[in-house]
Amino acid sequence: MAIIKIDGLKKSFGQNEVLKNITFSVEKNEVVAVIGPSGSGKSTMLRSLVHLEEINGGSIKIGGAYLAENGKYPKAKEIQKITAKTGMVFQHFNLFPHFSVRENLEMAPKLVKKMAKADLHRMSDDYLLKVGLSDKADAMPGSLSGGQKQRVAIARALMMRPEVLLFDEPTSALDPELTGEVLNVMKDLAKDDMTMIVVTHEMGFAKEVADRVVFMDGGEIVEQGTPAQIFDNPQHPRTQAFLSKNY
Numbered sequence: 001m002a003i004i005k006i007d008g009l010k011k012s013f014g015q016n017e018v019l020k021n022i023t024f025s026v027e028k029n030e031v032v033a034v035i036g037p038s039g040s041g042k043s044t045m046l047r048s049l050v051h052l053e054e055i056n057g058g059s060i061k062i063g064g065a066y067l068a069e070n071g072k073y074p075k076a077k078e079i080q081k082i083t084a085k086t087g088m089v090f091q092h093f094n095l096f097p098h099f100s101v102r103e104n105l106e107m108a109p110k111l112v113k114k115m116a117k118a119d120l121h122r123m124s125d126d127y128l129l130k131v132g133l134s135d136k137a138d139a140m141p142g143s144l145s146g147g148q149k150q151r152v153a154i155a156r157a158l159m160m161r162p163e164v165l166l167f168d169e170p171t172s173a174l175d176p177e178l179t180g181e182v183l184n185v186m187k188d189l190a191k192d193d194m195t196m197i198v199v200t201h202e203m204g205f206a207k208e209v210a211d212r213v214v215f216m217d218g219g220e221i222v223e224q225g226t227p228a229q230i231f232d233n234p235q236h237p238r239t240q241a242f243l244s245k246n247y
């Protein structure tokens with residue numbers, strides 16, 4: 001079953017056509033890595049899936065419901081219902097700096113799902129354990145390393161029990177020695193059958209963890225396939241050129 005179905009997606013900023021007719025879908029339990037040069041539209045595509053950008057044409061279906069149909073959006077309440085099925089992890093963590101780690105985790109489910117305090121606590125304890133940060137519940141984000149911040153961001157996204165998790169270059173802002181701890185958490189999620197779209201420059205991670213690799217360039221999907229197909233036997237000259245520089 002496709003959890004995400006994108007069909008003929010178009011997005012422009014003014015005259016700049018950033019996404020040109022993007023079509024692809026993500027199956028339940030699938031891990032899809034999106035690679036491609038800077039400016040190719042990877043972030044814009046992810047942001048469109050969580051309604052941080054509005055598209056100009058085409059359709060996005062999430063969990064069987066249209067977030068956008070032929071470029072048109074439903075009412076705000078319906079949009080909220082659909083985007084609640086997704087969680088997003090950003091390059092720069094986007095934690096709330098004035099709230100503790102636990103408050104960062106519990107804020108959205110408390111507001112949106114009106115969960116009881118004891119249930120919220122139990123859940124945040126579980127997810128902090130999962131990302132290896134049980135001892136940081138009361139810490140403030142500013143006291144954490146980048147790798148710890150990103151693991152908090154992942155736990156926070158999980159608190160909403162999304163059907164699909166989107167990652168936009170989750171390790172690009174980290175010192176190299178901290179990327180491993182974040183990638184390991186993501187590998188665990190993949191093993192737990194989490195459905196994920198991961199925009200990444202970590203080719204090793206894409207090769208090892210992804211079921212499918214999508215190569216984007218100039219606002220288009222140029223080529224997609226299994227990691228073996230894309231990394232060992234790329235067909236398109238643009239894919240070949242990109243990989244010869246980055247892999």
Ligand code: ADP
Nearest residue numbers: 013016018036037038039040041042043044045
């Ligand atoms: P990537 O994530 O692959 O580096 P982006 O999706 O960030 O690519 O950007 C694709 C193109 O869209 C770039 O040319 C970028 O300058 C442009 N762009 C992205 N966001 C905006 C915005 N908010 N306003 C205007 N142009 C934007």
Ligand code: MG
Nearest residue numbers: 042043044169
């Ligand atoms: Mg980007």
